[in-house]
Amino acid sequence: PKDVGILAMDMYFPKRCISEEDLEVFDGVPKGKYTIGLGQSYMAFADDREDINSIALTVVSSLLKRYNIDPKSIGRLEVGTETIIDKSKSVKTVLMDLFESSGNHDIEGLDSKNACYGSTAALFNAVNWIESRSWDGRNAIVFSGDIAVYAEARPARRRRRCLRAPHRSRRAHPIHGTYMANVYDFYKPKLASEYPVVDGPLSISTYITAIDGAYSAYRAKIAAASKALSKGANGDAKGKTSDPKAVFSLDDVDYPVYHSPYGKQVQKGHARMLFNDYLSAPHKPEFASVPAEFLDLPYAATLSDKAVEKTFMGITKADYAKRVGPSMRCAARCGNMYTASLYGGLTSVVSVVEPKELLGKRISMYAYGSGCASSFFTLRVKGDTSAIREKMDLLSRLEAVKVVPCEEFVAGLKLREENHNAAPYTPVGSVENVWPGAYYLESIDSMNRRKYAIA
Numbered sequence: 074p075k076d077v078g079i080l081a082m083d084m085y086f087p088k089r090c091i092s093e094e095d096l097e098v099f100d101g102v103p104k105g106k107y108t109i110g111l112g113q114s115y116m117a118f119a120d121d122r123e124d125i126n127s128i129a130l131t132v133v134s135s136l137l138k139r140y141n142i143d144p145k146s147i148g149r150l151e152v153g154t155e156t157i158i159d160k161s162k163s164v165k166t167v168l169m170d171l172f173e174s175s176g177n178h179d180i181e182g183l184d185s186k187n188a189c190y191g192s193t194a195a196l197f198n199a200v201n202w203i204e205s206r207s208w209d210g211r212n213a214i215v216f217s218g219d220i221a222v223y224a225e226a227r228p229a230r231r232r233r234r235c236l237r238a239p240h241r242s243r244r245a246h247p248i249h250g251t252y253m254a255n256v257y258d259f260y261k262p263k264l265a266s267e268y269p270v271v272d273g274p275l276s277i278s279t280y281i282t283a284i285d286g287a288y289s290a291y292r293a294k295i296a297a298a299s300k301a302l303s304k305g306a307n308g309d310a311k312g313k314t315s316d317p318k319a320v321f322s323l324d325d326v327d328y329p330v331y332h333s334p335y336g337k338q339v340q341k342g343h344a345r346m347l348f349n350d351y352l353s354a355p356h357k358p359e360f361a362s363v364p365a366e367f368l369d370l371p372y373a374a375t376l377s378d379k380a381v382e383k384t385f386m387g388i389t390k391a392d393y394a395k396r397v398g399p400s401m402r403c404a405a406r407c408g409n410m411y412t413a414s415l416y417g418g419l420t421s422v423v424s425v426v427e428p429k430e431l432l433g434k435r436i437s438m439y440a441y442g443s444g445c446a447s448s449f450f451t452l453r454v455k456g457d458t459s460a461i462r463e464k465m466d467l468l469s470r471l472e473a474v475k476v477v478p479c480e481e482f483v484a485g486l487k488l489r490e491e492n493h494n495a496a497p498y499t500p501v502g503s504v505e506n507v508w509p510g511a512y513y514l515e516s517i518d519s520m521n522r523r524k525y526a527i528a
């Protein structure tokens with residue numbers, strides 16, 4: 074097939090959230106630390122009634138229902154998650170319950186794991202399958218989701234939590250720029266705990282290093298492809314610089330979407346993209362105010378140079394609000410979503426931007442997973458997004474998430490922490506706190522088999 078892309082999307086998040094402003098008071102940290110310093114507004118959370126399987130069951134069944142999808146029309150189901158409740162049995166196998174009554178057991182795909190990147194690995198798997206000789210003509214579903222929690226003792230905020238965004242394929246651009254390396258910035262070596270081990274400053278510099286690497290790789294490939302197309306003509310199609318990578322810049326993107334651990338990191342990421350554009354074409358008028366000495370800084374210094382960061386955050390401030398702002402709606406209400414974060418950004422763009430305005434536009438995607446794995450790629454909107462927007466009903470559902478006191482958040486996470494992987498176990502969290510129609514964990518038996526019910 075020529076155009077492989079996304080036909081449908083859905084999004085699920087917990088029913089309760091806390092306000093980061095309240096959390097600043099509750100945690101006794103200086104005002105503005107979470108809201109301004111990290112750029113966070115709200116954070117959704119789940120207690121012991123929801124786990125990665127229940128979330129996956131909820132949103133994949135909702136996707137099938139909302140779009141009236143015949144379960145037999147699915148030939149691949151991929152999962153991206155870093156929420157591990159079983160070292161062998163995949164979340165994908167649990168999702169096969171949703172296909173049981175249709176008799177469709179011929180569904181390829183399993184779980185992909187690497188911090189927040191699993192969703193993108195899963196998406197690439199689905200797209201590659203459709204483009205391959207193994208494709209049997211059916212559609213693929215990609216589910217990505219997580220329970221994102223941090224231990225209470227972390228210096229920044231406490232814990233953030235969960236969700237996911239699944240979708241099927243159509244319309245991805247085949248060129249990806251990828252950057253992967255062996256880094257201990259955020260990892261989960263404690264198998265008995267849900268919490269990560271985090272080197273905060275390293276995770277921030279790695280996110281930025283990976284943007285540079287993935288974006289450069291993407292631009293170099295685009296330049297090579299356009300050079301090949303123009304049969305060896307000068308790759309600098311815009312005639313702005315001698316750097317062949319300048320053939321592609323942020324100007325070519327209408328809506329950039331970034332993996333969002335928290336809002337401020339996305340602002341910094343967007344600014345860093347522009348810094349990359351500046352290095353390839355420093356004489357563009359928009360860079361007139363940039364101190365010329367930035368060009369002489371050694372690469373490693375630019376990663377931590379506050380002047381570089383502040384200058385480009387200043388230049389991109391209005392642009393960020395206009396082009397990146399639409400992608401931040403889910404993150405603003407739900408906080409960090411790990412693997413679902415980037416795709417929560419995509420569902421936000423589709424929900425915020427009018428379908429007529431979005432038609433024909435290019436969306437860029439920056440996927441980052443600590444450890445580290447990252448990719449930059451783009452999507453072109455080729456169809457009317459009205460149906461996806463209406464069926465998802467995302468903005469009003471986000472509005473409906475109930476803001477509760479921080480004590481409820483702490484109690485919910487305490488339940489998770491104390492009973493993580495307990496068996497036999499019957500969750501004690503109230504089913505009232507699960508959206509009607511969503512799956513929840515009913516019980517775990519003495520052989521660790523999990524049973525789910527619908528609220």
Ligand code: ACO
Pocket residue numbers: 103104105106107109110111189228229230259271272273274276277280333334335337338441443
């Ligand atoms: N009012 C306004 N701003 C404030 C306030 C305040 N009261 N207090 C601090 N700030 C600002 C700081 O000036 C700083 O601004 P800057 O980013 O422009 O320099 C910012 O808030 C962060 O302040 P820090 O003191 O560095 O914050 P902290 O010690 O909480 O650490 C960190 C931040 C490292 C991101 C921490 O939250 C963390 O470890 N998070 C988990 C890892 C993570 O999310 N990494 C990101 C990429 S990796 C991934 O996706 C998992």
